[in-house]
Amino acid sequence: MPSASLKALAGNLVLLAAGTAFVSAALAGLDLGTARRLGPGAFPLLAGLGLVFFAVCSILADLVRPVAPEAADAPAVAAVSFGIAGFALLTPLAGVLPAAFVGAFVTTLAARGLGWRRRLIFSAATVPFVWLLFIQLLNLPVVALRGV
Structure with missing residues (x-):
């Protein structure tokens, strides 16, 4: 695996870990509220789920067709x-x-x-x-x- 692919995988794994941490923290210690009255845990939960989803999609896309990561802006x-x-x-x-x-x-x-x-x-x-x-x-x- 080339070093560019390793960098992309490492970045995606960091995002996956961050998303998992957000989801875990929201579920473990914050009130999610209801659909009409969101609690303080709703946003971290949704943000974490979004991070997990996009990290998994990016990992799967890189497995199919690796792309070198661009430099951060x-x-x-x-x-x-x-x-x-x-x-x-x-x-x-x-x-x-x-x-x-x-x-x-x-x-x-x-x-x-x-x-x-x-x-x-x-x-x-x-x-x-x-x-x-x-x-x-x-x-x-x-x-x-x-x-x-």
């Missing part, structure tokens, strides 16, 4: 990571709607060639969807806008 990985972290840190301080705006904006820094105006428009357009999905449809017990 460090600025894009950082932008997405900081966007998620910003959302998580800002939600308790300002509410889920401002946090969604900031998280979406920071995450758009991963997209090259996207101007500031489009980044702002995308981020602003994200807020009503977050409000509609999480507050209105799923009725999650989150603060939309702290202080209001």
Whole structure:
């Protein structure tokens, strides 16, 4: 097996292990809630299942036709990571709607060639969807806008 195939397999195994850890932790110690009122374990469970699914699909695809992995795009990985972290840190301080705006904006820094105006428009357009999905449809017990 060439070294590129080993690197791809190692990366997929890391994703598989991370997904399995998320699923295990969610099932072992977190309340999943119901379909209409999700608990704190629902997102880690779904994210973990998604990671497991895509890691297994990638491993199977590499067994059929190996593909050399591409180099990681460090600025894009950082932008997405900081966007998620910003959302998580800002939600308790300002509410889920401002946090969604900031998280979406920071995450758009991963997209090259996207101007500031489009980044702002995308981020602003994200807020009503977050409000509609999480507050209105799923009725999650989150603060939309702290202080209001």
